[in-house]
Amino acid sequence: MDNLENVKADIVLDTRGLSCPMPILRLKKEMKTTEPGKIVEVWSTDPGSKKDMPDFAKKQGDEFLGYVDEAGYTRYLIKKGG
Amino acid sequence: MEKTSLRSQIGKEIKRGYHFIFIRDMPLWVAGIGIGILAILIFLWRYPWGISSGYGNWGNQLYYYLGIGKLAGLAEAPLTPWIHPVSVMNLAMIFGATGASMMKGQFSTYLAPPREYVKGFIGGALMGIGSSFANGCIEGGFYTAVGVFSTGGFMMMIGLALGSILGVKYLIWEMLNWPVKIPTQKPLDCKKTPWINWCKVYPYIGGGIYILICLSFYVYSAFDKTVVGGMAFFGLWVGFFMQRSRFCLQRTFRNPFMTGDYEMVKAVILSLIIYSAGSAVIKYGFFQPETHGIDHRFWMGSLLGGGIFGLGMVIAGACASSGLWRAGEGNTKVWLAIVGFCTVYPFTKNAVKSTALGPFLGKGVYLVDVLTWTWTPVFYLAFFLAWYFLAVYNEKTEKFVISL
Numbered sequence: 001m002d003n004l005e006n007v008k009a010d011i012v013l014d015t016r017g018l019s020c021p022m023p024i025l026r027l028k029k030e031m032k033t034t035e036p037g038k039i040v041e042v043w044s045t046d047p048g049s050k051k052d053m054p055d056f057a058k059k060q061g062d063e064f065l066g067y068v069d070e071a072g073y074t075r076y077l078i079k080k081g082g
Numbered sequence: 083m084e085k086t087s088l089r090s091q092i093g094k095e096i097k098r099g100y101h102f103i104f105i106r107d108m109p110l111w112v113a114g115i116g117i118g119i120l121a122i123l124i125f126l127w128r129y130p131w132g133i134s135s136g137y138g139n140w141g142n143q144l145y146y147y148l149g150i151g152k153l154a155g156l157a158e159a160p161l162t163p164w165i166h167p168v169s170v171m172n173l174a175m176i177f178g179a180t181g182a183s184m185m186k187g188q189f190s191t192y193l194a195p196p197r198e199y200v201k202g203f204i205g206g207a208l209m210g211i212g213s214s215f216a217n218g219c220i221e222g223g224f225y226t227a228v229g230v231f232s233t234g235g236f237m238m239m240i241g242l243a244l245g246s247i248l249g250v251k252y253l254i255w256e257m258l259n260w261p262v263k264i265p266t267q268k269p270l271d272c273k274k275t276p277w278i279n280w281c282k283v284y285p286y287i288g289g290g291i292y293i294l295i296c297l298s299f300y301v302y303s304a305f306d307k308t309v310v311g312g313m314a315f316f317g318l319w320v321g322f323f324m325q326r327s328r329f330c331l332q333r334t335f336r337n338p339f340m341t342g343d344y345e346m347v348k349a350v351i352l353s354l355i356i357y358s359a360g361s362a363v364i365k366y367g368f369f370q371p372e373t374h375g376i377d378h379r380f381w382m383g384s385l386l387g388g389g390i391f392g393l394g395m396v397i398a399g400a401c402a403s404s405g406l407w408r409a410g411e412g413n414t415k416v417w418l419a420i421v422g423f424c425t426v427y428p429f430t431k432n433a434v435k436s437t438a439l440g441p442f443l444g445k446g447v448y449l450v451d452v453l454t455w456t457w458t459p460v461f462y463l464a465f466f467l468a469w470y471f472l473a474v475y476n477e478k479t480e481k482f483v484i485s486l
Contacts, residue, residue, distance in 0.1 A: 014264050015264065016264055016265070017192060017193060017194045017195050017198070017264055017265050018195070018198065018262065019198070019399045019408075019416070020330075020399055020400075021253070021337075021340060021396075021399070022253070022257070022262075024340075024341065025253060025254070025257060028486060029257060029258075029486050032486060045190065045192040046413075047183070047188040047190060048328055051107075051328055055343065055345070056341060056343075059341065059342070059343060059477075071271040071273070071274060072190070072192065072270050072271035073192075
């Protein structure tokens with residue numbers, strides 16, 4: 001996950017403070033209008049997101065690039081599939 | 083050559099075992115098996131597993147010591163929370179989740195936006211009302227009810243699905259029309275607290291919690307409360323399996339309508355196959371009376387209660403069981419849901435028990451009395467297969483997924 005630090009996201013979605021299922025629901029809404037190939041970065045404080053985000057991306061046919069732990073929250077990077 | 087003394091080998095094995103049990107991600111199906119086996123043990127130990135009466139005990143304390151015990155039908159002081167068996171089990175589930183999340187490095191207490199706390203309280207209160215109607219929460223009223231052949235479990239399942247649809251519709255409406263604002267304050271970081279780096283201390287506290295609760299069994303035994311000590315022990319490991327795998331009964335009913343995901347459906351079906359097979363042996367073999375656990379209000383209570391509970395759990399973001407482990411890992415919104423549940427449940431439970439509402443909502447019906455031991459296993463097989471295939475079909479087609 002080292003090189004993820006330098007990945008530039010096209011859209012940043014802040015869901016910090018929200019718990020399950022809102023981070024996934026907000027990501028689902030965002031992905032609906034995101035163009036294929038664009039990268040969405042989700043900020044979440046919910047510990048469940050570490051499992052939910054990759055599972056959801058896989059199910060939707062998107063690419064889960066990985067996550068980066070920050071001070072008190074985690075950044076998740078997802079590339080919209082074609 | 084690598085050092086291979088007995089001491090170094092034991093040390094390596096302990097480290098490997100610790101990592102395997104407490105750090106490595108646990109698949110949901112493993113938790114499904116673990117919880118199914120624990121549910122059978124709890125049934126043999128005392129009575130089929132339930133959660134809501136533990137919440138009821140906490141609420142009863144509030145009613146009694148505020149001097150309004152009559153509203154909850156209390157004639158005398160309730161058992162203290164550290165003696166009431168279900169309360170003890172619930173507390174052990176919370177601490178089991180706290181310990182597990184601390185060892186895994188997942189423990190974090192973060193503040194939610196104010197409206198989320200209001201939703202937590204209202205959702206918890208709805209769960210309290212639903213549990214009173216069904217005479218059990220999603221755990222006792224659905225999971226255990228199905229596990230011990232109480233027909234109310236199947237009715238509550240329908241109610242839970244309908245309530246979840248309403249709840250998901252509300253969350254989508256809120257997100258599109260009245261979105262919760264994200265707080266601007268920085269989240270808490272356990273590495274940057276003054277004096278101590280809590281992130282480094284947490285695993286030791288977590289391990290300490292596990293040792294203490296296991297030892298508490300002996301303390302309870304010393305005071306002639308062995309049964310209560312066993313409940314603490316079982317609660318600890320239920321909390322462990324649930325937190326480590328994020329086993330959330332709410333997800334079973336919510337996610338098929340939200341994303342189509344059916345991973346929890348598979349885990350719950352697996353768990354219920356184990357639980358129901360075990361309880362069939364227990365009941366058929368007369369190890370415990372057949373009537374144990376057949377107290378769910380069939381059919382109106384289970385259906386209505388399931389609906390109200392389902393709506394509440396989706397709004398609160400946790401059900402009765404996942405509320406305990408999520409509260410344990412630091413989710414502050416869920417703490418308010420527990421307060422909401424405890425505040426409302428004693429009153430509504432008493433109202434159902436002491437008015438005409440009780441008979442109207444129904445009474446426990448034992449499925450084996452209706453279908454006999456010949457047809458009950460056939461019915462269960464058909465039920466599990468139908469549920470599984472419906473969930474798979476929905477995942478592939480998103481037929482029942484509520485669109486944004």
